[in-house]
Amino acid sequence: MSNGTLNDNSENIQIPDRCVANINSDIVADTYGDMIKNKQYRIASKHAILSGRNIDVDEINCRVINSLDEETQQIYTSIDSTETTSDEGGINHEAILTEYLNTLNPPSLPPHELRLRKCAVIMLIINLSISKGLFNGTRLLVLESSHNILRCEVLTGSKTGEIG
Template sequence: MVVTNWGCSDVDNDLIKVPTDICIMPSNDPIGSIVDAVYPSLLQKYNDPTYLQERAILTPKNETVHELNDTIMKMIQGEGRTYFSSDNVCKASVNTNDEDLLYPTELLNSLRFPGITNHEVQLKVGTPVMLLRNLNQSEGLCNGTRLIVTHLGSWSISANIISGKIIGSKVTIPRIIMSPNDSKWPFKLNRRQLPVAPCFAMTINKSQGPSLNHVGLYLPK
């Protein structure tokens, strides 16, 4: 395991002291440093399922996960495609017929919720992704399952499972309708999108379950 230097401070006695030999030294590019440490030779090996299966960067916040994954996605080569969601307000959740005026599409597209795919999802062939919904448990398609993208369709993707009990199985992931379980907004959002997200990096909570041999812990201030 490697840790970015922010977690290695011993100034405050209330902080956990992490041994310096597993810390990455300070640099002007902390994201680049943690990526190099966890994914060495990434451009040559990102199509290797075994290489991707055993490593990940962990961080506490979803916002940082998106930043890390976006950075790595820009680094790797390969066929790419951007998928955009179709968002609308569940009419049963509002007491007005003017929901289109009150909640325009641009607003709905900008919303982000834990456990819900973003409006815009960029994928490439060879990208490791995590499933965010239970689709078919008998086929290993459970929330938290990790896969590698093998084909990018217009409304679905094909992928190989790299975690769980059915490693190696080839599956198709379609777009589905997702809604957040808990929201501060006075309406229920229906988002039709692929229920996956890139998982070069993931939250610490999402890492529970899979076995990882190479882990980087990214703890920005």
């Protein structure tokens, strides 16, 4: 596409039929249903549903997580605080309300509330340890989760199969 070989003279491209879903289809069930039913979670790292809007991505992620074992769910929330400022007259002004901060969902950060379950496929959005294969874009399979730690299997890259 980017080199112009798939474009026609009107700059249109042909999308293969296998990439177009029926308007009434359930894209989450069609993409991940059999993998989850057959417990083939590692295969999920080779599949993705692309969307142009973050709100749609959030809904898709929620549906996929909801299809996994509810008893293994951990909810992680962001730690946030605000600083109080005072002007020359000594009047305190709160910079930003914490409640407002919790509604923000910037694309480069996880949401305020992150729900994970065992066997969820997740993607790192920061470089944790390049030497251990834990860098931005690495896909991982959640094996165990607790209050403040995740045990995951690396699914992509040179460290595939290692536990991190």
